[in-house]
Amino acid sequence: MKENNTIINRLRKSIIPIASSFITLFAVGACSSDFLDVIPDNVATIDNAFKLRNEAEKYLFTCYSYLPKDGSIYHNPGFLGGDEIWIPYKTSITSDVFEIARGSQRRANPYFNVWDGNYSGGGPGDNYRLFTGIRHCNIFLENVTDESKVPDLNAAERQRWIGEVEFLKAYYHFYLLRMYGPIPLMKTNIPIDAPENQINVKRQPVDECVSYIADLLDTATAKLPEDNALVPTTEAGRITKTIALSVKAKLLLMAASPLFNGNNDYATLVNKDGTPLFNATYDANKWKLAADAALAAIQSAEANGKSLYVFPQSPFTLSAGTMTQMSIRQAVCERWNSEIIWGNSNSQTSDIQKLAMPPLDPAHNHNDARKILSPPLKLARMFYSKNGVPINEDKTLDFSNDTKLRVATNAERFNIKEGFVTARINFDREPRFYADLSFDGGVWYKYDSPSKSDDGTVWGLKGKFGDPAGASHSFHMNVTGYFIKKLVDWNQITYTTGGSFYKGYAWPEIRLADLYLMYAEALNESEGPSATVYQYLDRIRTRAGLAGVVESWTNFSSNPSKPTTQTGLRDIIQRERLIELAFEGHRFWDLKRWKLATQNLNAPITGWNIKGTDQTSYYQEVTVSQQQFIGPRDYFWPIPESAMIQNPNLVQNLGW
Incomplete structure (x- = not known):
């Protein structure tokens, strides 16, 4: 080596x-x-x-x-290495991490090579040599x-x-x-x-x-030290006892998951002396260890005053729905808020906000609101209905033709501009859908909204070709028709004369919601469904403006007994995690540790027809790209060829 x-x-x-x-x-x-x-x-x-x-x-x-620097799309493979965010290829930015999502990873000089650091990140910042x-x-x-x-x-x-x-x-x-x-x-x-x-x-x-x-x-x-022992003005970001406990919980959850726990796909990966590097025997006790570790981290966090973030009363007049959305958005963006377990101050976030933010007015500068971070249509479909269940399970709402056009009414004005025609998929969705995403016709409430209220003149996104957020710019374009609102602080101010101000925040490596979801997952795997599992899931759902798991599935799902079985609850927990932590870089790693990457990262990336100039031509689902993920090879990075040559005792990962 x-x-x-x-x-x-x-x-x-x-x-x-x-x-x-x-x-x-x-x-x-x-x-x-x-x-x-x-x-x-x-x-x-x-x-x-x-x-x-x-x-x-x-x-x-x-x-x-x-x-x-996990708050950077150049240096966090969780952003552009999977299927959560797509970007225009080699136009607005060039990212080597994006080559992984496109199926171009290689053994010689691998993309995002942190083994010896010999890679070009495709963006600003030092290479990692861990x-x-x-x-x-x-x-x-x-x-x-x-x-x-x-x-x-x-x-x-x-x-x-x-x-x-x-x-x-x-x-x-x-x-x-x-x-x-x-x-x-x-x-x-x-x-x-x-x-x-x-x-x-x-x-x-x-x-x-x-x-x-x-x-x-x-x-x-x-x-x-305990979190409470830190001096907030001078020591924010330093490692604490709760951070260490939380990383241990994350480590043990990963170790208990299918990729590492009894993975027969890697049974043949052995050292040159014959030592197996993966234990092919499943160990159920690993889930118990993970649950215990997550609970210890939660208890430490709560003893130090950590709690799920709730947006404080604003000086502006805001509806209850907007207040819920602001709690969801600002749980990520509000500096050092009560939910942040570990804020990584080594990672600035102004750049990612600029890449997520769309122009909301013809006068807004495309260089300062580049709008290129584009969630695929399947991510929009992932969020629940307003009843808190998957849209394909909701027995009271029909999403079978989710591209069908519909006119927004006055009752829907807090989420969609009144009178706007948009796709059925954008109606009747849970608060996290509207907090995390924006779309053609979607309301984007922020500090400088013209009326200072959400019930009046507010910013609305227009995304068709030729519109302010449309794909008519030569370099900065959104390729799916969905935009990430979650990562942009509500204090962002767009100046009509050109230019934007972004209030930076330390990247939230771990939030309390993450710990709750880790505990619920590990407890369900070790003990099965229980009141405690429901309790920790429902804490997150309550903040998200939803009823509890059992209540929602009983009243609205075509599969009401789903939360009562370990398999059914596993599916619910995984989806809850993918929704709650969407666009924070977790999905890529979670799909891998669950061994679900092969089925998810081989699906096509689709979106709206961004060249469409009217509602008929725009609202056509088109394929942006066809992903390729080869299992079991792509579950792990290749060790660089140079390291293999320098150290003859190393063995290469399977498939490379």
């Missing part, structure tokens, strides 16, 4: 590249004196790096700097755990820093495990004079990887 051979020589006693391009990690939503709001100077040697607290803190910054990040973490831990070093660092702060870096080391291992499957475990840095058999490390079995990462998270948790 390149990292094992060359980084040692580079870092052991020579110049250490301490993130010269490191961004101000914790600047979002806080003052200029924030923790880590410093660009560190280069440090000549490792010895000098740990002589005093000030220099050691700069090395702590380096360990943080490898956190993936094994290098782990190496920096090991260097930090080796030195800061030595109490003879950094003598001006007090004991409490020393323990906290050690806990933070132990967490980061565990998280970088988790990130690699999720992408590549079994990985080498870099528990300590390999000495410069180590024999070749130690330098050429092997991949370790999945269960061993999970155990190591979980144990490291436990070790870190004991040293980390």
Whole structure:
């Protein structure tokens, strides 16, 4: 492995590249004196790096700097690597991650290669080299755990820093495990004079990887502060006990899922010495461990005052439905709100808002509201009806011809402009549909809405060819006819003279709603349907303006007994998760761990005919692209050929 051979020589006693391009990690939503709001100077040697607290803190910054920028479509494969968001190909932007969704992943110089970092992300920002990040973490831990070093660092702060870096080391291992499957475990840095058999490390079995990462998270948790102990104005974004517990829950949920738990498709993946890297025997107890971990994270979060976000009373007059939608939207966009478990300040969000936002007026600038992030029509169909059940199950509403045209009435004015003709699929939908998405004729309520109210003159989207949000721009166009409202802060202001202002927020890596859904899923798999499973699902549904699971299915579904069986409730939980966390980068990973990617990522990407100029020509379902996902190959990234050549002990993932 390149990292094992060359980084040692580079870092052991020579110049250490301490993130010269490191961004101000914790600047979002806080003052200029924030923790880590410093660009560190280069440090000549490792010895000098740990002589005093000030220099050691700069090395702590380096360990943080490898956190993936998950709020960027260029650097989060969950956005453009699957089927949740489509973009025009090589026009407005170029993204290497999008090549994965298009079926173009390759073994030589893979797209989004975080193994050794030799890839072009296709956008702004540094390449990820997560094994290098782990190496920096090991260097930090080796030195800061030595109490003879950094003598001006007090004991409490020393323990906290050690806990933070132990967490980061565990998280970088988790990130690699999720992408590549079994990985080498870099528990300590390999000495410069180590024999070749130690330098050429092997991949370790999945269960061993999970155990190591979980144990490291436990070790870190004991040293980390409670969320309530942080100073909000200066320490927002630093790792806490609740964050570590939540990542452990995410790790164990993944380990219990079909991709990692008894996956016979990978039974033949073995090391060169014959060691199996996947345990082909299903272990039901892994779901129990995942449930326990999720509950521990929830209890920690709630003890620290975390709760599902509810939009506060606005100075403007808003209907109850709009207030519900604002709670859904701002759970993501409101800075450091009560629901955010982990806000990643290493990832800014102004760019993704600009790429999601459409022009709502002819005077709005297409360069500042590019509208290119395009959910496929199947994502629009995924959301529930207004009765809280799938549209193909709702026995009281007919969605059999969901492309049929219909005129919006006064009663529907808070969601669709009154008198507008649009497709049947856009009517009678749940609040999350209108909170997350916009469409031709859809209302887009935000801070600068002309009437300062949702019952008057409000922004409405027009998406046909030649309209403000239509596909007539040479580069910036939406390719499906659906637009992402969820990721754009309601404070976004579009100036009619050109230009937009976007209020940035730290990317929400984990929300409390995610923990509730993890717990419900693991509990259903380990124990089956129960009042507790319904309780945690219904907490999320209540915030989303829906009745509870049992009530909704009993009253409105053609399959009323569905929530009473483990299989039926599994389907409900999975769909609930895909809806609640839509457009946050989770769907890609969830479809993989559930082993549902083969059926979902081979379906065509469809949308409206964006070249249509009137309602008849526009509302025709057309195929934008035909995806290809080859299983089991595409469930994991290929290990780069260069790494395979440099380390003869590595074995390649199946199919590559």
